Amino acid sequence: MTLEWEQVIVHSVDPVALGQWWTEALGWVVVHASDDEFEIRPAPDRLPGSDFVRVDENKTAKSRPHLDFRPDDQAAEVARPVAHGAQHVYIGQGEQSWVVLADTEVNEFCVGGRRRL
Structure with a gap:
């Protein structure tokens, strides 16, 4: 299939x-x-x-699935959703190379480091 x-x-x-x-x-x-x-x-x-x-x-707990994005420019692609109201969030990730954000309904997503070729 x-x-x-x-x-x-x-x-x-x-x-x-x-x-x-x-x-x-x-x-x-x-x-x-x-x-x-x-x-x-x-x-x-x-x-x-x-x-x-x-x-x-309304959402009441941490999202189980979430989206991961791999940008060309991490700083720019973190700044863009933040400018539209995304929030930085801590979900237990510690110090990592990716940034965890949440949209306006608190759905978490990650913006990773530079896109791999």
């Missing part, structure tokens, strides 16, 4: 606001939007993407 990774589902109390935040933070494009679902991708025909889906409850 062959599988293609389509998207990461992110539960959200406000999928439009959180999806728009990630659109701006990543520089991606919106491919679907409604009050209950907001889907973004790197380009309209490029996978995987992210789909933000409405849930009624």
